[in-house]
Amino acid sequence: MKVLVPVKRVVDANVKVRVKADGSGVELANVKMAMNPFCEIAVEEAIRLKEKGIAEEIVAISVGSAQAGETIRTALAMGADRGILVKTDAPVIEPLAVAKILKGIVEAEQPGLVILGKQAIDDDASQTGQMLSALIGWPQATFASKIEIAEGKATITREIDGGLQTLRLSLPAIVTTDLRLNEPRYASLPNIMKAKKKPIDEKTPEEFGVDLTPRLEIVTTAEPPQRQAGMRVDTVAELVDKLKNEAGVL
Numbered sequence: 747m748k749v750l751v752p753v754k755r756v757v758d759a760n761v762k763v764r765v766k767a768d769g770s771g772v773e774l775a776n777v778k779m780a781m782n783p784f785c786e787i788a789v790e791e792a793i794r795l796k797e798k799g800i801a802e803e804i805v806a807i808s809v810g811s812a813q814a815g816e817t818i819r820t821a822l823a824m825g826a827d828r829g830i831l832v833k834t835d836a837p838v839i840e841p842l843a844v845a846k847i848l849k850g851i852v853e854a855e856q857p858g859l860v861i862l863g864k865q866a867i868d869d870d871a872s873q874t875g876q877m878l879s880a881l882i883g884w885p886q887a888t889f890a891s892k893i894e895i896a897e898g899k900a901t902i903t904r905e906i907d908g909g910l911q912t913l914r915l916s917l918p919a920i921v922t923t924d925l926r927l928n929e930p931r932y933a934s935l936p937n938i939m940k941a942k943k944k945p946i947d948e949k950t951p952e953e954f955g956v957d958l959t960p961r962l963e964i965v966t967t968a969e970p971p972q973r974q975a976g977m978r979v980d981t982v983a984e985l986v987d988k989l990k991n992e993a994g995v996l
């Protein structure tokens with residue numbers, strides 16, 4: 747079975763993002779970028795499926811600038827077999843456009859499984875996997891915390907409010923990863939060296955007939971309000987009075 751893993755290049759999760767002075771977005775100049783953490787979990791899961799003999803080939807895909815090729819390289823160093831970079835200099839690539847491109851790649855590659863992150867930590871959209879599933883008409887299981895594959899079916903455990911839900915899907919299918927699915931490995935130095943020789947195919951959005959013009963307009967981006975300093979109160983009565991008359995929460 748072939749597994750496709752779309753990986754997105756985003757601002758590194760450890761970087762404190764700064765809003766641009768004009769509120770048009772966040773500062774990206776000279777900011778450390780990395781693979782979206784949920785995509786790392788997706789790559790790790792695909793590798794584990796390969797180690798169990800369930801997956802035969804893992805293809806890492808990224809839609810983005812030439813630097814998104816580095817994110818694919820990271821996936822190759824972790825253990826993916828080859829990459830597809832859909833290259834564009836478009837500053838914003840919305841989930842619908844990515845899903846349409848992925849549809850084209852799925853049709854060409856015919857995988858048994860596509861594992862995506864549940865969400866990209868830059869746009870926080872949590873839409874791409876769901877849109878891809880709708881576009882190609884395959885079953886989907888989102889926010890997976892356990893994946894088991896046997897006899898042409900995927901059994902997926904999902905964390906939901908108040909417990910766990912188990913879904914059984916027939917393959918081919920779309921799965922998106924939750925945080926507790928696994929702990930991604932670090933790429934070893936020999937594997938980083940080996941990854942340099944693994945192939946990355948380059949494509950363009952036009953080859954898939956996809957127009958990247960944004961459908962959404964970002965009106966403004968703002969920092970969250972500064973947290974106010976706390977205060978000490980002397981009595982419970984004073985606390986209740988403040989909650990009622992100052993905070994307005996009672």
Ligand code: AMP
Pocket residue numbers: 751752753754755782784785788807808809810839841844861862863864865866867869870871872873874875
């Ligand atoms: P989102 O719907 O933007 O929150 O992203 C969810 C998941 O879709 C990510 O974790 C990736 O697996 C995939 N994805 C989104 N954008 C891209 C992109 N530009 N290139 C590759 N994969 C992407």
